[in-house]
Amino acid sequence: MNSPSPDRYQSARLETPLGPMAARAGSDGWRFLEFEGGEAEDGSEGGAARQGGGSVRLVSTDAGAGTLESGLFATLSDELGEYFAGTRKTFDIPLAPSGTPFQERVWEQLLSIPYGETRTYAEQAAALGDPKAVRASASANGRNPVAILVPCHRVVGSDGSLTGYAGGLWRKRFLLELERGAAEPGLPGL
Numbered sequence: 001m002n003s004p005s006p007d008r009y010q011s012a013r014l015e016t017p018l019g020p021m022a023a024r025a026g027s028d029g030w031r032f033l034e035f036e037g038g039e040a041e042d043g044s045e046g047g048a049a050r051q052g053g054g055s056v057r058l059v060s061t062d063a064g065a066g067t068l069e070s071g072l073f074a075t076l077s078d079e080l081g082e083y084f085a086g087t088r089k090t091f092d093i094p095l096a097p098s099g100t101p102f103q104e105r106v107w108e109q110l111l112s113i114p115y116g117e118t119r120t121y122a123e124q125a126a127a128l129g130d131p132k133a134v135r136a137s138a139s140a141n142g143r144n145p146v147a148i149l150v151p152c153h154r155v156v157g158s159d160g161s162l163t164g165y166a167g168g169l170w171r172k173r174f175l176l177e178l179e180r181g182a183a184e185p186g187l188p189g190l
Helices: 072-084 101-110 121-127 134-142 169-180
Strands: 010-016 019-026 029-035 057-061
Touching: 010 072, 019 072, 101 121, 101 134, 121 134
Parallel strands: none
Antiparallel strands: 010 019, 010 057, 019 029
């Protein structure tokens, strides 16, 4: 992860199988990627499936010509589409989320959790070298500004239960089951 730069940020909005996402990038990489609205639009835990399988569509961008690589937003859309289709397990796009030094250590550690696997908050704290930092690690996970790409959805409670996810637990459940191969790609009816 990179340190903040004084670049002008550019934003985009994407339509995904789990609803719209807002994205923001600078010349050093993606700083923000979040679902718009935490829970399902209809307020239910299960949420409504979006049509289109694993496709991700770039809906809008404020990108000015020449400021960022012209394909940066298209690359994000393509890689997320491959992820939702079940064909991508890692991302190649640059990341540049900004937080406290501890938050950035936690987010970096999240990147080491393999696709299809989970860790508990206690395991995450131990991996950071401080087994007593469970709550601090959980708090830093909750402040992760780059959903999916920095996979905070792969951290679960000590009993394996789903706990806390800014995009809603139904999305966390879908992402975990997609990665385990239990979900039909693109359909969050879990």
